[in-house]
Amino acid sequence: NAGVTQTPKFQVLKTGQSMTLQCAQDMNHEYMSWYRQDPGMGLRLIHYSVGAGITDQGEVPNGYNVSRSTTEDFPLRLLSAAPSQTSVYFCASRKRDTQYFGPGTRLTVL
Amino acid sequence: LAKTTQPISMDSYEGQEVNITCSHNNIATNDYITWYQQFPSQGPRFIIQGYKTKVTNEVASLFIPADRKSSTLSLPRVSLSDTAVYYCLVGDNTGGFKTIFGAGTRLFVKA
Numbered sequence: 001n002a003g004v005t006q007t008p009k010f011q012v013l014k015t016g017q018s019m020t021l022q023c024a025q026d027m028n029h030e031y032m033s034w035y036r037q038d039p040g041m042g043l044r045l046i047h048y049s050v051g052a053g054i055t056d057q058g059e060v061p062n063g064y065n066v067s068r069s070t071t072e073d074f075p076l077r078l079l080s081a082a083p084s085q086t087s088v089y090f091c092a093s094r095k096r097d098t099q100y101f102g103p104g105t106r107l108t109v110l
Numbered sequence: 111l112a113k114t115t116q117p118i119s120m121d122s123y124e125g126q127e128v129n130i131t132c133s134h135n136n137i138a139t140n141d142y143i144t145w146y147q148q149f150p151s152q153g154p155r156f157i158i159q160g161y162k163t164k165v166t167n168e169v170a171s172l173f174i175p176a177d178r179k180s181s182t183l184s185l186p187r188v189s190l191s192d193t194a195v196y197y198c199l200v201g202d203n204t205g206g207f208k209t210i211f212g213a214g215t216r217l218f219v220k221a
Binding site: 004035041042043044045059088090092097098099100101102103104106 | 142144146151152153154155156159197201210211212213214
């Protein structure tokens with residue numbers, strides 16, 4: 001099993017550009033989520049999904065969209081990137097109360 | 111969701127036992143206690159989970175008193191590679207998906 005995979009590993013955007021961060025898991029977990037982590041801080045929940053077709057907002061959802069068309073994939077879209085969105089983004093899937101995290105995407109918005 | 115409180119940072123030396131305590135005064139009956147470890151530039155990694163008393167695995171032990179209002183992660187004989195941030199989370203094992211990560215405890219192990 002590959003677990004949770006994320007692409008790309010690094011990305012630089014200009015203000016106003018859009019992009020999609022990809023996340024996939026092969027563990028058949030229903031629950032998936034996206035977090036952002038700013039330097040020296042804990043993780044903050046952006047959006048989460050409890051199954052295909054079902055998504056909901058987390059703690060910091062503004063500026064981000066998600067969709068969940070399959071169990072395996074949970075992409076995160078930045079509609080119009082802003083410097084405040086410079087961060088490391090982690091995707092996770094969950095079985096019961098244990099979360100499995102991807103390696104992260106380091107995003108810089110200039 | 112039960113809020114957790116942990117020390118911001120701790121220092122230790124190689125070979126010592128390290129105990130990190132987490133307070134969770136508002137823990138609910140159905141909540142489990144889970145600890146994660148995070149190295150720089152990596153996602154958090156599950157260490158151990160428990161409900162009450164003591165749980166031990168190959169990496170750590172978790173001590174939970176009868177009132178469950180706190181828990182202690184014990185790392186035996188730490189090495190330099192245990193330098194990381196440790197997060198304590200409290201959540202319902204059957205749902206309550208909005209898991210909240212606090213700032214964690216930054217453990218620095220010295221030679």
